[in-house]
Amino acid sequence: MSEKPKLSIIIPIYNAERYLERCMDSICAQTMTDYEVLLVDDGSTDRSAAICDEYERRDSRVRAIHKPNGGAGSARNAGIEAARGAYLAFPDADDWFDPKMYETMYQTAVEGDFDLVLCGLDYYRQTADGLQFDFAVPCPVAAFWTAEACRENFPAFFPNRTTVMFNPPWNKLYKKSVIDRYGLRFTNLRRAQDAVFNLDFYDRTESVAGVPETFYHYMANTEQDTQRKFPKNMIDIVIAYQSHLIDRVRSWGIYRDAAKMQFDSGYVNQIYETVQLYGNPNWNLSCRGKRQYIQSALNRPELESFLPTATVYPELSERYEQLLHKQYRRIVRTHRIEVFKAAVRRCKPLIGLYRKLRGPDR
Secondary structure, three states: OOOOOOEEEEEEEOOOOOOHHHHHHHHHOOOOOOEEEEEEEEOOOOOHHHHHHHHHHHOOOEEEEEEOOOOHHHHHHHHHHHOOOOEEEOOOOOOEEOOOHHHHHHHHHHHHOOOEEEEEEEEEEEEOOEEEEEEEEOOOOEEEOOHHHHHHOHHHHOHHHOOOOOOOOOOEEEEHHHHHHHOOOOOOOOOOHHHHHHHHHHHHOOOEEEEEEEEEEEEEOOHHHHHHHOOOOHHHHHHHHHHHHHHHHHHOOOOOHHHHHHHHHHHHHHHHHHHHHHHOOOOOOOHHHHHHHHHHHHOOHHHHHHHHHOOOOHHHHHHHHHHHOOOHHHHHHHHHHHHHHHHHHHOHHHHHHHHHHHOOOO
16 A cells, blocks of 8 residues: 555444455455555444454554444545545445546546536335345536536435435545535434535535446335434434525525525425324324423424425425424324334235235236
8 A cells, every 4th residue: 555545545444344255355356455454343242343453454454443332424534534535435334436436536527627526326225035226316417617606506416306316425535635625524413414514614625526336235224223213303403404404505505496496495394204203103292292292393483484484295295284383283193104004014925915916016
């Protein structure tokens, strides 16, 4: 490895012994070889620390960093402090990548002198039947070389009206000089710290490019794992981030027309889904606690200010009306129906019976 590698790959690790070797094997298989890997063990209690040390002994490009548990944001920050590469990447320890991912993205970055490069990604889920493909999110083919152009075209990085392209750090290369120049770091938020970092970085970006290939393979959490990760103040986190997002795009002068509808719809959808967390089994709320959680969320002054002027896509109109008019009972009834439908879809005997009663397709 050179003194100044082309790329620093920073991986936050907490109790990832089940997947870390797969992640590292996909890094070692990269066609690009001039990189360093910073394995930041964030106070793991399983064998992750030992696995990090073993890879460090095995490969001179790998460095193991051990620190007390502080969350993924603090682990990535420790990696930033130690990184020597011209560009930084932040994959997760339970994911894996196409062998050409970093070579393609780095070449794109260098040839166009881009501050930020994004690629497509696809989602997998671990099921009882094994690893299964869920869906793909190709990145728009794009190249912008001024701050104004980057900001005007910011909505393009929300394909299919979702945040999974822009918000996470896994599918991106960041120019380290931009991070150093502005002292950018990840926050300590339990959720959305990635999205806040990306917004802050994009605000300083003067050039960005997208490559369409779905190079990054993301392992989605199981429903149970996801539920365990939601803190009870999730509504505060969502409101803080969405308000930050809208304030930022308003400052860029793009919060208008189609873009306004796009970002308002994202805000409404995330608030609605967060309100529905009242049923999270890990919170173990009583009936009264569930009602108080929903009513407290619906009465937030930030929502009372935002919702009356929001514009949303037609398919979100029902959710929007329920939030705007604080229709507690309709939200609960809709959620119960959705839970029931999801349970039916997961129940193979019921699906088989339904198909038998329906008869052959015509």
